[in-house]
Amino acid sequence: MSSPVPEPTLTAFAGFERIAAGPRSEVVAQLRARADAQTVFIFDDSTGERLDLDLRQGMPAAPESPAADEQATRGVGRPKLGVVAREVTLLPRHWDWLSRQPGGASVALRRLIDEARRVHADRDAQRASREAAYRFMSAMAGDVPGFEEAARALFAGEGARFAELIGPWPEDVSSYLRQLAAAAWSAA
Incomplete structure (x- = not known):
């Protein structure tokens, strides 16, 4: 469960x-x-x-669960376990290698993905943090002086410079940006 x-x-x-x-x-x-x-x-x-949320009174606060639509469109896989079948395109040499693996292609792919997720977890968290900060920055501060330089510092992993550049920005914006970008500097 x-x-x-x-x-x-x-x-x-x-x-x-x-x-x-x-x-x-x-x-x-x-x-x-x-x-x-x-x-x-x-x-x-x-x-x-x-x-974009519908804030009108009487409207649901969250979108309805897609479970009803999911019931009608269930296909291959093991949905009760969270297994979903999707298409993967590989070269013949990749399929040959996968077919020789114990447990078959699905087991081998799951094992490879789990290993990659474990090995690259810190890097993935840093990237996700930078991307989240940039999405917010673009939407809220794209016209604020120093935006381009702050974006360069963000993606260059220059945490101190980034903090310096967003310091003069409106307090709530810079504070939220520091929150979103916190994981971007964890191993930098």
């Missing part, structure tokens, strides 16, 4: 001011309670992606 998926955390901005942060349901409730009609930008804390 799988454990419940944690509710995503979000952060909302009105202009350069952070107006709400926390689990999705709490942020949506806080935004629905706001009286002003100011434009609000909502970001996913794990990816830095801007989200």
Whole structure:
């Protein structure tokens, strides 16, 4: 049995001011309670992606579960175990090698992926952190002086320079950027 998926955390901005942060349901409730009609930008804390949520009263806070659609479109695989069949395109030499592996191609591919995930976990976390920070930066601070230099420092792994460049930016924006980029400097 799988454990419940944690509710995503979000952060909302009105202009350069952070107006709400926390689990999705709490942020949506806080935004629905706001009286002003100011434009609000909502970001996913794990990816830095801007989200478009329907904040009208009476609308569900989260999208309906795709389980009903999934039931109708189930195909090959073992869905109850979370196994999903998808197409993989490989060269003949790759298929030959996979066919000689104990347990077959699927077992060998799962083993290779698990090993790669383990070996490259730190690098993947750094990359994801940089990408999340850049997504947010682009959406909220693309016109702020020093944006290009800050983006270069972010992707060059220059944490101190990045912090220096975003320091003069609006406090809530620079604070959230530091939060998103924190893992980018973990092994740098």
